[in-house]
Structures are given as structure tokens and as C-alpha cells.
Amino acid sequence: MAGATRPERRRRSDGETRRAAILDAALEIFSTRGLHGASVDEIAERAGLSKTNLLYYFASKEELYVAVLRRVLDIWLDPLEALDAEAEPADAVRRYIRAKLALSRDAPQASRLFCLEIVQGAPLLRAELEGPLRSLVEAKAAVIGGWIARGRIAPVDPHHLIFSIWAITQHYADFAIQVDAITGRGLQDPDFFARTVASTEALILAGLGLRQTDA
Incomplete structure (x- = not known):
């Protein structure tokens, strides 16, 4: 199988960076507000992303919470x-x-x-x-x-x-x-x-x- 092209590697790297930013922001918010007190909008804003972008990586707040844990x-x-x-x-x-x-x-x-x-x-x-x-x-x-x-x-x-x-x-x-x-x-x-x-x-x-x- 041929290796990934440079644009594919770049997209994957960008995706990993965004995912890490979401997890970091979610940890900060969840650790102070808990699952029910936190909002996806707040986490997205803290991560520097739109809510739609965040939900591309994590389909729900609960899924994101479990990933953080x-x-x-x-x-x-x-x-x-x-x-x-x-x-x-x-x-x-x-x-x-x-x-x-x-x-x-x-x-x-x-x-x-x-x-x-x-x-x-x-x-x-x-x-x-x-x-x-x-x-x-x-x-x-x-x-x-x-x-x-x-x-x-x-x-x-x-x-x-x-x-x-x-x-x-x-x-x-x-x-x-x-x-x-x-x-x-x-x-x-x-x-x-x-x-x-x-x-x-x-x-x-x-x-x-x-x-x-x-x-």
C-alpha cells in the first residue's frame, strides 16, 4: 500500500491537533463544572473551534467526557x-x-x-x-x-x-x-x-x- 500523501498527512496532523485542543479544553471545563454543568459551546470556544467543528470529532458531550476520562x-x-x-x-x-x-x-x-x-x-x-x-x-x-x-x-x-x-x-x-x-x-x-x-x-x-x- 502506498504511503499517505503530504496533504493527507497534513490533514491527519491538523485533525490530531484539533482533537488534542478539544480534549485539553474539555478537561479544563469538566474539572470545574462537571459533565452536567459544562456546555459544548463553552468547550468549543475554549478550544478555539466552532461547535460544529467540535461535534465533527466528538458526536456528543457525553462522548467527549468519556474520551477525556x-x-x-x-x-x-x-x-x-x-x-x-x-x-x-x-x-x-x-x-x-x-x-x-x-x-x-x-x-x-x-x-x-x-x-x-x-x-x-x-x-x-x-x-x-x-x-x-x-x-x-x-x-x-x-x-x-x-x-x-x-x-x-x-x-x-x-x-x-x-x-x-x-x-x-x-x-x-x-x-x-x-x-x-x-x-x-x-x-x-x-x-x-x-x-x-x-x-x-x-x-x-x-x-x-x-x-x-x-x-
């Missing part, structure tokens, strides 16, 4: 994919914690939108949670279970370890206003970010019977 899941679960059975447990856990906190710092809207969907019962994301998410968590729980079986970490419940890391790291995105109100600081402050990483590592590693080491 799937993109969020890909972003937030990518660090978990990297949890390697052959890695040193302390190094692997520390990398995972740092990556999750970096996402809370750099993509807080993604975390807040995901949290909003879960609090509402995940009506449009249930299949994703029970399918790809569950499969990934089970696979990584098996990695943690292998570390336990080989005596490399203390015997903990692998699922609850993952949940605990999620709860701590995503708190700094979902409750950023509360963190700032109490401390006057947030993860955008490099010193506060470093202290948050160190504190979270110390808590989790101590529970696993592992020693905290320098970054």
Missing part, C-alpha cells in the same frame, strides 16, 4: 505500568510515589475530574474501572505479592498499599486548596514538593520495612 486514566496509570517485579522494591516504590506526586503537581485538573466522576458513582467510567484498571491493579498487586513472598518487603495487603499511595499522592491535587489554606504552600513550590516526596516515601517505606535512602 480515558485520557486521564492513561496519564494517571502510566506510572503504575512501570512497577517492575525485578526492580529493587524501595527504588520502585520511590519512583512511583515521585511520579504520582509530579502528576498531582503538573496535572491537578486530571485528578480532580477523575475524583469527581468516582464520587458520582462513575456512571460513565464503570466499564473502564472494572476492565483495564482492575486488570492493571491485579497485575501490579501480583508484583507486590511476589516481593512479599521473597521476603523483600513486609507482608502488607498489595491492594491497600496501592490505594494508600493513591490516597496520599492525589490528595495534593484534589485538596490543593485545603493544603494551601493550612500550609500556605503547594506542590508548585520546589521545596514543598521535595518535602512532600520525602515525607510520603518515609511513611510508605517504613510500612514496608524498607529503609529511606537519599534521592
